[in-house]
Amino acid sequence: MKLEKVACLEELSDRKLLRLKGPGYDLCIVLTDNKVHAFANRCPHTGARLHASRVRHNVLTCSHHLAQFDLCSGSVLTFPMEGLDVEKTGPLVVFDAEVDADGWVSVDLGEIELYGRGPVR
Amino acid sequence: MTGAALADPPLVGAITVGGERLLQQRCDRESFAEYRAAGGYRNAVRGAGVLRELSVAGLRGRGGAAFPTAIKWQAVAERPGPRHVVVNAEEGEPASAKDRWLLRHRPHIVVEGALAAASAIGADTIWIYVADRPAAESAREAAAELRADTSLGPIPRINVVEVPHTYVAGEETSVVRAIDGGPALPTTKPPRPFERGAAGSPTLVQNAETLAHVALIVRSGAKQFRGAGSNTAPGTLLLTISGDCIRPGLVEVATGTRLREVLALAGGVRGGGAPAGFAFGGYFGGIAGPRTVDLPIEHDALRTEGIGLGCGAVIVLGTHRCVVAVAATIGKFFAAQSAHQCGVCVRGTAAIQGALERLRGGRADPANVEQLQRFAGLVRGRGACALPDGAANVVESLIREFPGTVADHVGRVCLRCRLPVDDVIPNLAARPVTSGARPEETRSREESQ
Structure with a gap:
């Protein structure tokens, strides 16, 4: 685990995605149901960016083909409505995220270095 | 059976739990009064409640993609209005007749589903998009009957749009393009209709049968709907x-x-x-x-x-059919129905048609079969619509499901292939409207309210 402070809890409003982009990584964090989730900003279906997507409870709905992913496990809940290899859509790459007592959101950067450029299909 | 006979198909029967739901053993048209007397337009569930009920029901679209309707509706509802609902009854697949049957004989069950959709997503306009003239007339009559009855309160505007019957006219983006006054031809995505559709507004395009199921769900509830069918695709x-x-x-x-x-x-x-x-x-x-x-x-x-x-x-x-002849005829159909907008579709479907004809005529060698497979891989997922995928599906399924039959056709003439298959593979006479056509040639519209 290589936890790195990436944002402050105050920056997050409920269910609004915050995009964090830097050299070698592009990820989103979101606060929903009092839990912070971090995931790669890349849809496993087509590789499209996810930062304009919608979150309800622990479910992320991709804005492009309406595929749905579980933010806790990354698993596919609903396959995309159309497009190539719909059934081969893999899981969303999710990262461990924590909020410390001072309200800082930390994400496991070790995993970001491995997967931050997008999911491995 | 010929393609013409499919225009108003007879009802064969039903295997359901609790009897028929959408089909009724009738060859006439169900009037507004009959539909109301049977419990129609009395749905207690409206607005966001429809979405919740739909989510519990687990209804999946009946147009082909089988996508969960609640997710699609939510995506339209979340976007700023105004919003539109489109009843897609164009039925580009020539072997399908369910949507035109519903609109011809039970138009109100479809319209009630569209009203429930409009209520759920906050739409103020409903479009009924159809190629079949009797179905369009029945839909217009249904809209007029609704308008004449004041007991239902204010309802959205209902417009009927008629388009020529072509394969690509039923594709979602073709639908939106035709409603906006253009030819019924697909456009590139994004934007998809749920993002920006008719008149630039978020638009829910839903198949007629799907909306008929919605009418039953809002009337009888999700539990009853799930009483039939499998767990993952109920109803x-x-x-x-x-x-x-x-x-x-x-x-x-x-x-x-x-x-x-x-x-x-x-x-x-x-x-x-x-x-x-x-x-x-x-x-x-x-x-x-x-x-x-x-x-x-x-x-x-x-x-x-x-x-x-x-x-x-x-x-x-039937036993006497050769599947290679059937595949070649379908390949020819796809090549003829190409909208001629995307190069990969024009050239790819023509190449597939040529290769399938060679196989049917006994002029193919093993390299041609490999080539056929390669063509299918090259066109899949390309172009503005899914027509090339249809051609690829035919090729890949033929090679996968009938490897022995395909091998037998390499360098050999099959006598069964000489039998015509037009009686089981109805072809559409109409060619797709080219992109240069004037809008008034491609559709007629009637605003009912």
């Missing part, structure tokens, strides 16, 4: 069964019903014997072997076998 679905069967027509079955049972309802294979195969999804889903009779009719189950159920059109191929 019933309409199948148009045609080809070499004794009683072709429309069937309503619970999802998961075996094809063998449906075939029995249709009187079995004409001429007796085992079927040579089945063309699925209209033409889009590919050709499946005789083993399919024991598979459940359900999108996910068939998909894992590489078969697309599509809009629920099943063509039975």
Whole structure:
């Protein structure tokens, strides 16, 4: 685990995605149901960016083909409505995220270095 | 059975739990008064409640993609208005007749579903998009009947749009383009209609049968809807069964019903014997072997076998049919129905047609079969719409399901291939409207309110 402070809890409003982009990584964090989730900003279906997507409870709905992913496990809940290899859509790459007592959101950067450029299909 | 006979198919029967839902043994049109007397337009669920009920019901679209409707509706509802609802009854698949049957004979169940959709997503306009003239007239009459009845309170504007019957006209972006006054031809995505559709507004394009199920869900509840069908794809679905069967027509079955049972309802294979195969999804889903009779009719189950159920059109191929001749005819159909907008579609479907014709004529060598497979891979997922995927599905299913038959056709003339297949593979006479056509040539519109 290589936890790195990436944002402050105050920056997050409920269910609004915050995009964090830097050299070698592009990820989103979101606060929903009092839990912070971090995931790669890349849809496993087509590789499209996810930062304009919608979150309800622990479910992320991709804005492009309406595929749905579980933010806790990354698993596919609903396959995309159309497009190539719909059934081969893999899981969303999710990262461990924590909020410390001072309200800082930390994400496991070790995993970001491995997967931050997008999911491995 | 010919393509013309499918225009108003007879009802074959039903295998459901609790009887028929959408089909009724009738050949006339259900009037507004009859529909109301049977409990229509009395839905207690409106607004966001429809979405919740739909989510619990687990209704999946009946147009071909089988996508969960609640997710699609939510995506439209979340976007800023104004919003539109489109009843897509164009039915580009020539072997399908369910949507036109519904609009011709039970228009109010479709319209009630559209009203529920408009209420759920906050839409102020409903478009009924149709190619079949009697269906369009029935829809107009339904809208007029609704308008004349003041007891229902304010309802959204209902417009009927008629377009020429072509394969690509039923594609979502074609629908939106035609409603906006253009030709009924697909456009590139994004934006998709749920993002920016008719008049630049978020638009819910939903198949007519799907909306008919919605009407039943808001009337009887999600629990009753889930009383039939499988857990992952609950409810019933309409199948148009045609080809070499004794009683072709429309069937309503619970999802998961075996094809063998449906075939029995249709009187079995004409001429007796085992079927040579089945063309699925209209033409889009590919050709499946005789083993399919024991598979459940359900999108996910068939998909894992590489078969697309599509809009629920099943063509039975009798013992005497050669599947290569059927594939070549469908390949020709796809090449003719290309909108001529995307290069990969124009050239790819023509190349597939040529290669299938060579195989049918006994002029193919082993390299041609490999080439055919390569063509299918090259066109898949390309172009503005899914027409090239349809051509790819036919090729890939033929090679996968009938490897022996394909091998037998390499360098050999098949006598059964010389038999015409036009009686089971109806072709559309109309060519797609070219992109240069004037809007008024491609549609007629009537604003009913």
